[in-house]
Amino acid sequence: MNPIKITLVIIAMLATHPAWAAESGTALKADALKAEPFGDAKTVAALSAGDKVEILKKNGGWLQVKSAKGNGWVRMLSIRKGEARKGSGDAAGLLGLASGRAGTGKVVATTGIRGLNEEELKSAKFNETEIKLAESSITSQPEAQKFAAQGKLVARKFDYLPAPE
Secondary structure: OOHHHHHHHHHHHHHOOHHHOOEEEEEOOOEEEEOOOOOOOOEEEEEOOOOEEEEEEEEOOEEEEEEOOEEEEEEHHHEEEOOOOOOOOOOHHHHOOOOOEEOOOOEEOOOOOOOOOHHHHHOOOOOHHHHHHHHOOOOOHHHHHHHHHHOOOOOOOOOOOOOOO
8 A cells, every 4th residue: 555545544533533522732824713713704702822721522624622712613633632842833744744745856746634734835845854754654454444543533434535626
């Protein structure tokens, strides 16, 4: 199996783990609190980097949170579970999880990344060390199945999205 697919599957499995429920978190960056878990939903408040939140629920790439500024939905990648680490206000760690590269031109290709704005994506740079670190997380299918079983995760089949017109 492709190492990038394995990494994305592991990230998806961890993101859907019920441990997100009723836990504390910290905003990694400023982001809008939405009335519903959609980018075009009404903004009910704004979080600032470092704001403390209580994570109530997860829906796709969104977390329902309770904060001093209000309650609402925020993008999952804008929140760190637990306390924020010093110096974690930038997206460098997330940019290191690039989903691939092409040729020797050091071009980084990303797909399906949520939580990064256009400016952060444009300023992304190839980082061979981070790519090798991500590739070092490769696991075998039996190991992944054992991990899923221990976490009581359930496989779900779903149809691919239709091709754009």
